[in-house]
Amino acid sequence: MNDFRLIMRNLFGSRSRFALTLVGITLGITALVVMISLGTGLRTQIDKQASDLGANLVVTPKGWCAYEQVKVLSGNQLPDAIPPEELVKIEAVEGIETLPYLTVGSAIENEPVPVTGILMADTVEMKRWSVEKGDVPTDGTPTILAGSSIAESFDLAPGDPVTLRGVEFTVAGLIAETGTRDDAVLFIPLDVAHEVYETDGRVSFVAIKVDDVSKVDLAAQRISDAANVAVVSDKQLLASVLSVVDSVGTTLRIIAAVAILTAAFGIVNTMLMATFERRRDIGILKSIGSSNARIFRLFLFEAGAYGFIGGVVGLIVGVIASRLITPYIASNEFTAFVGSATVDAIPPFSQMGLILLGSVVVAAVAGVYPAMRAARLTPVEAISYE
């Protein structure tokens, strides 16, 4: 009997032990795949959101933490905290183009909907939106430019009425899908938003486009000197948000690593039991000329096989689980990006290959000690055991 057939026979010889050991590895790999999928999806979305903001700098009220900065990218409701007099000072700075945003909210059919007041024509141009139906609303009119997914959710079309804060608006146009959070927002003219939401001209944040990209730092300094606001570059904003995501991701990966470690100890236990139960087999093999190296190899490869099979099954279950679980995880504010946009929840193939390799290596390492124990048995010792 060749080594491969021997390993397969030993692997599937005890079906319940095989299944239970495999479940342990599968769960560990599944957890790792879900964590990696979520982390990869989040990073991809955040990168996309930041690049689609179309700004080199973002002006926010002083004292905002990373949580508020996440909301700049997510389009969630923010305090209207930048007063109009500060906005005037910012707009007076040379060499920049300013786009103020007022992020508020409302409800349609008792479902909360994000609403953002913007300078219509300027924002459409900066964000390079394409209006697939209807027209771009005119500033000063109670009209709405709706994102594609929110329009689909509520079956909105140009000409439809929508009541916001007791004022009837009309849907003027629908934005073509952007793949960002903008798809889930109702955009209204900023001046109308000020009036309807009674904000006295205050805005939530200001996106700044610098005419000369090489002078971004100079522009940031000028804005900070002119107005009592905080200025962050798009890269700083991204780094700040990603630091939050990364710390969450690190915690999740540690949890997954603990699950895999637990599975590894399960393999150690299984293989030690196998060593104990197969003493006679080991003795017979040695008595017919099998070397210690061969015995070691047989047990090591058997352990590695657990890792391979568990890794493959874990990858499959993990991919399915990540597709099913991420919408639930996305109910969290930090991870809301994932639930609102199309995210490829499958880790890249290279990463999946590494996960599988890691599973085999961890399982093989777990099998080293039992394999050494098996290899060291003498034939007499092994055969004489009852």
Add this chain to the structure above:
Amino acid sequence: MKRILRPMRLTVAAVAVVAAAVIAGCGAQSGPASSLAVNAVMADPAAYSGQIAIEGVVQDVDPASGSLAVIDTTEYATCGLTPCNTAGILRLAVPTSGQAPNGATYTGTMPALEDVVVVVGEFKTAEQGLYLDVARIEKGGSPLLTKR
């Protein structure tokens, strides 16, 4: 071959059962919330009709007068009891002795500071403006205060 296929089938079945249990468990424990967030509601309270459930954290409570202030749970998690979004404070009058301005009376126990509560009620218009006519306040799924 059969000896290999049989345990494989058993393995696939076991993994499927475990995966289904995990998914079902996750769905039961952490599915999308049916309660609304305070900030979402306070952005445009008039946009909500009928009875709604609002989840928040108790920011201020005065058992003597029956006044209660509730803030957004995620805002509380970030900013503590002093919310960043000052417009998002749900103020309620739920006295257990005496009457609320709308004539309602309540029975039960007032929640404590920093309790996570679900306020069930309906927005109505009165002389003083829009207010939330509270039907009950729940904590951990159990009613704390109920309208008489």
